[in-house]
Amino acid sequence: MLPGERALAQRWRFCTLVGHGTIFARVDMRRGTTQRKWGSEIEQPELESKQLFRSVLRKMSTYCRYTDKRFSASQVCAREVLHAQGSIKITDLADTLSLSMSAVTLLSDKLIAQDCVTRQRSAEDRRVVCLAITERGQSTLRDITERENKIVGEWLAGLPDSDLRQFNRIFQHILANAKTVE
Numbered sequence: 001m002l003p004g005e006r007a008l009a010q011r012w013r014f015c016t017l018v019g020h021g022t023i024f025a026r027v028d029m030r031r032g033t034t035q036r037k038w039g040s041e042i043e044q045p046e047l048e049s050k051q052l053f054r055s056v057l058r059k060m061s062t063y064c065r066y067t068d069k070r071f072s073a074s075q076v077c078a079r080e081v082l083h084a085q086g087s088i089k090i091t092d093l094a095d096t097l098s099l100s101m102s103a104v105t106l107l108s109d110k111l112i113a114q115d116c117v118t119r120q121r122s123a124e125d126r127r128v129v130c131l132a133i134t135e136r137g138q139s140t141l142r143d144i145t146e147r148e149n150k151i152v153g154e155w156l157a158g159l160p161d162s163d164l165r166q167f168n169r170i171f172q173h174i175l176a177n178a179k180t181v182e
Helices: 003-011 044-061 063-067 073-085 090-097 101-113 135-155 161-181
Strands: 013-017 021-028 033-036 041-043 117-121 129-133
Touching: 073 090, 073 101, 073 117, 073 129, 073 135, 090 101, 090 129, 101 117, 129 135
Parallel strands: none
Antiparallel strands: 013 021, 021 033, 033 041, 117 129
16 A cells, blocks of 8 residues: 555545455445545445455355365366266366366366266267266265255345345346356
8 A cells, every 4th residue: 555545544444346456435324325535426335235245255265165175166066067967078068167178177187086077988079078977976966065055054044035035036136247247
């Protein structure tokens, strides 16, 4: 932080928003707004939503550590895709997971070493390599899914059905917005 920014930070509340860099803001609780240094306004609920969303994302990033420390989130997602779709080409798995081919190759190597996935050559074209989930992979996926359901159940415990429906509607809207940004 530069010396001038330090003085500004003492007068204004200091916060960092994802993708927006550093913002100095002054909160006016009577008007329910937050002013940036440059004079434009952000509504207080929007700022609070961004901060809450960031906190939830941080909590969710540690989510896989709660379910099973042996597997990364990508490994769990790959198993879920393979379980749902059966044998799938590596390129299709990369597209589904939004990962590069090199990342999926590394991911598949780890899953094969754990005996959770097998590589198979396509019957139509020997150049095409497919992945399929093994019985062990399905078994560990069931265990992880049970733990996930327990954790999510604890996180959402006590919320009325009306709040859960609104929560689902809001997250569907956020997901739709996120897809347009990609």
